Amino acid sequence: MKAVQGVDLDVVQGEIVAFLGPNGAGKSTTLRMLTTLLPATSGEARVAGFDVRANPDAVRGRIGYIGQKHGASEGQQVRDELVAQGRIYGLAAADAGKRADELLEQLELAEQAKRYVATLSGGQKRRLDVALGLIHRPDLLFLDEPSTGLDPHSRANLWTHITGLREQYGTTIFLTTHYLDEADTAAERVIVIDHGRIIAEGTPDQLKAKVSGDLVTVEFGEPEAAARAVAIGEALPGAHEVNAEGSRLTLRIEHGDEALPTLVRALDTAEIRLRGLNVSRPSLDDVFLSLTGRSLREESA
Incomplete structure (x- = not known):
């Protein structure tokens, strides 16, 4: 059985693109292949200008990836974790420290700099995940269910920071989410996948007009x-x-x-x-229902 087949997509520099689909549709598999975490068995993909199969190291150095689970070490202090991540990406110690301080300020984590990761709230941990993905100033940021499990206030706060990245730095953002309001308000383009195939693509308004x-x-x-x-x-x-x-x-x-x-x-x-x-x-969930016969809200619940 093929998890993903016939996926053909393009993302323009500076876009915010939401990649949506029911559970098991192939979203995370596609994301993991594009970020070099999972080798593709066939086909080709270029990310940030490099072939993901022929030159995965170059891809990794130019992208940020924030998965569904928290990526920080629970036993580290927040700032130390960021500096360590920067050093892994090849930043000099002074540059890693400076960049860590910038991100802590931008993501409202400066007061938590010396706290241990294990003591942070869910929203603070998620913002730390974003900071870890941005420590090396990537041109392209992949987000896999970035706000899952957060309360509404933390979700809104996180999205203020994420959309601000594109406005301030021109960061390209490619994300998956089960929260259709996020895709509707933040994404400029929505790509829908089901059974491993792309079945619809367009702006949120274009897709809703089809209902x-x-x-x-x-x-x-x-x-x-x-x-x-x-x-x-x-x-x-x-x-x-x-x-x-x-x-x-x-x-x-x-x-x-x-x-x-x-x-x-x-x-x-x-x-x-x-x-x-x-x-x-019509809502994006109506789009899903008409395209797949399933409600994304019901599947998420």
Whole structure:
């Protein structure tokens, strides 16, 4: 069985690209091959201008990689860990120290410089991971689920720093994430993989435009009312995917807000009382559902 097959992608310098897909789709495998951590059995890839199979050392020296697990030694002090990482990349001791201090300040870790890594919070450890990946000033940064396990405040804080890297240094960022709001707001381009193949690519808005129509959700007091409302939903011009589940009716229709008055009048005429009404624009999770038949949010949960 092939984990990844027929993957063909390009990333332009300075882009922020989100690489998304359901569990087992091939995201992390692709990332590990591009970062030289996993040898490819066929094909070719050039990262930062170098062939990953023919010249892996040159690739490693020009990229930063932040995996899903914390990469710092728990028994080291924060600043010492950064300096050691810089020395591994060939920086002189003075340069490694200076760079470590810069990153500690930028990532709001200066006050933790002399603390042991084991004593840091989850958000602080993740920011330290980012600092470790940036110690040698890479042109390209790979992030594999960078904010998994963080609370909303820590996630927002981390993303402020990540997007700031591109704004300040022009860093190219290639990431995987299960948080679709991150991909929607931070990424300029989204690439979707499933069963080891690229199945969609574009800006978040371009991908969402492929989902046909807004989602209209109508809440009723009882399942019988929702079942009766199916025929009314199906009669709306342009409505499709009309379904009743429990006491809720859902349907998709272009310009859902404009269709609401007609729907409400029809329900009133049929003496079907509704309790709530909502219209939502297509989301990236809707894109996943339409492309793969699976919800990325449900898989993540």
